[in-house]
Amino acid sequence: MxxxxxxxxxxxxxxxxxxxxxxxQDTGSDPRTVEWAWAxxxxxxxxxxxxxxxxxxxxxxxxxxxxxxxxxxxxxxxxKWRTDxxxxxxxxxxxxxxxxxxxxxxxxxxxxxxxxxxxxxxKVEIDRVVFKNETxxxxxxxxxxxxxxxxxxxxxxxxxxFGAYGTAALDAKDGKTLWERRDLPCNHYxxxxxxxxxxxxxxxxxxxxxxxxxxxxxxKYTGETEWKVDRNIEYGTNDGDWKKSxxxxxxxxxVGQLQLVSPAAKAVIAYEPTNGKELWxxxxxxxxxxxxxxxxxxxxxxxxxxxxxxxLAIDPSGRGDLTDSHVRWQATxxxxxxxxxxxxxxxxxxxxxxxxxxxxxxxxxxxxxxKRLGGDFSSSPVVANHRLYCFDEHGKGHVVDSDGNVLxxxxxxxxxxxxxxxxxxDLIVRTRTSLYCLRDASVP
Numbered sequence: 476m477x478x479x480x481x482x483x484x485x486x487x488x489x490x491x492x493x494x495x496x497x498x499x500q501d502t503g504s505d506p507r508t509v510e511w512a513w514a515x516x517x518x519x520x521x522x523x524x525x526x527x528x529x530x531x532x533x534x535x536x537x538x539x540x541x542x543x544x545x546x547x548x549x550x551x552x553x554x555k556w557r558t559d560x561x562x563x564x565x566x567x568x569x570x571x572x573x574x575x576x577x578x579x580x581x582x583x584x585x586x587x588x589x590x591x592x593x594x595x596x597x598k599v600e601i602d603r604v605v606f607k608n609e610t611x612x613x614x615x616x617x618x619x620x621x622x623x624x625x626x627x628x629x630x631x632x633x634x635x636x637f638g639a640y641g642t643a644a645l646d647a648k649d650g651k652t653l654w655e656r657r658d659l660p661c662n663h664y665x666x667x668x669x670x671x672x673x674x675x676x677x678x679x680x681x682x683x684x685x686x687x688x689x690x691x692x693x694x695k696y697t698g699e700t701e702w703k704v705d706r707n708i709e710y711g712t713n714d715g716d717w718k719k720s721x722x723x724x725x726x727x728x729x730v731g732q733l734q735l736v737s738p739a740a741k742a743v744i745a746y747e748p749t750n751g752k753e754l755w756x757x758x759x760x761x762x763x764x765x766x767x768x769x770x771x772x773x774x775x776x777x778x779x780x781x782x783x784x785x786x787l788a789i790d791p792s793g794r795g796d797l798t799d800s801h802v803r804w805q806a807t808x809x810x811x812x813x814x815x816x817x818x819x820x821x822x823x824x825x826x827x828x829x830x831x832x833x834x835x836x837x838x839x840x841x842x843x844x845x846k847r848l849g850g851d852f853s854s855s856p857v858v859a860n861h862r863l864y865c866f867d868e869h870g871k872g873h874v875v876d877s878d879g880n881v882l883x884x885x886x887x888x889x890x891x892x893x894x895x896x897x898x899x900x901d902l903i904v905r906t907r908t909s910l911y912c913l914r915d916a917s918v919p
Contacts, residue, residue: 521630524573525570526538526897526898530767535817538857544860547883550888557597567893575591575910576633580620587605589605605643619665621666633650634695637667638666644695668765677692679724683706683739684718685719690751707753708742709741722766722767722777727770736768740762756795756798759787764778764780764781777816788805809825811852814826815855815894822835822836830849832865850867854892856894861877866890866891869890888909
């Protein structure tokens with residue numbers, strides 16, 4: 476175990492008043508309030524280019540208030556640059572400063588790599604193989620990729636994960652490996668999907684597969700295991716196909732206490748992020764979760780996954796099994812299994828996999844509006860400048876306002892399974908074949 480000088484700061488955080496806790500989750504709030512992941516001075520160094528993890532600065536899919544990405548685009552309109560990328564990977568782009576980081580893999584999974592692209596020019600600055608594999612898992616699903624988990628970074632390191640194939644810390648200057656772990660077992664059975672998150676000096680991610688199901692925290696400086704906890708869930712079956720999960724964990728603050736909310740098959744569990752001690756759980760029937768939970772200051776809001784997703788609103792103030800006591804509402808109509816939900820001007824928006832967008836009242840679960848976009852969706856939507864941006868698997872990008880009006884339907888050559896990033900006026904989009912920087916050319 477390493478020493479943890481940041482424990483003193485946790486004690487300080489525990490005495491923060493509730494209005495500060497809620498402010499950290501508000502739409503457009505200063506991302507520096509999330510001090511358990513990045514220090515304010517780190518965020519200042521990143522400048523405008525701060526989209527350091529899956530789902531953005533706070534992990535909720537909401538861009539900074541100052542952003543204003545384009546509403547309309549095509550292959551010939553509002554494309555600042557396009558960079559074609561060989562390989563097959565569904566991981567989302569992250570941004571730190573002037574650099575965009577991506578993971579990539581060959582279609583056979585024998586080579587796994589990292590790319591760095593200049594945010595202003597689209598020029599590839601680094602294209603480096605991180606892991607070579609002699610074989611891959613037999614139960615791989617063609618719909619997934621061998622590089623689906625999204626990386627995460629701070630000012631000095633970039634952390635990449637390819638599930639059981641390996642996790643590594645890279646030097647943010649040159650992409651060289653600082654440490655690696657290739658000894659964490661898991662038959663993902665359809666491929667890996669959960670993205671790592673940062674909590675002070677811990678890199679935390681889940682490994683919920685056919686054979687093993689656990690959550691692990693590594694020291695971000697050394698790669699050593701700080702804690703590891705098995706899921707301990709009553710799955711109701713010995714068939715590992717029902718034990719899989721691909722969801723990304725999320726740290727929240729509830730009345731002064733930090734909680735690590737981690738979706739799994741058949742249950743969502745909250746842990747103490749410092750040691751992995753269980754705080755509470757809520758059970759459900761679904762499995763293969765792919766989304767990241769939200770927290771609106773009152774409720775944990777999350778999709779339960781496959782086979783028929785439910786949207787759950789959980790009061791996280793309790794302890795133990797909260798299934799019968801703290802689920803404030805649940806919704807079953809047109810809830811996305813793969814895309815993560817997002818808050819748009821106080822409305823909870825979910826994109827159903829077959830193209831229906833539903834806006835719910837997060838306090839009650841009441842349907843406020845629905846809009847059928849059509850298509851198939853795996854990518855998670857983002858919110859910027861009071862607009863919802865949704866990308867389907869076949870090349871269409873939809874822009875919807877907070878009242879459910881479709882402002883534009885835009886087409887690129889290939890579809891998205893990765894989620895976009897938003898930096899200033901730029902929309903960074905990864906399709907099946909290319910990376911784009913989309914910007915409204917008419918705005919000075």
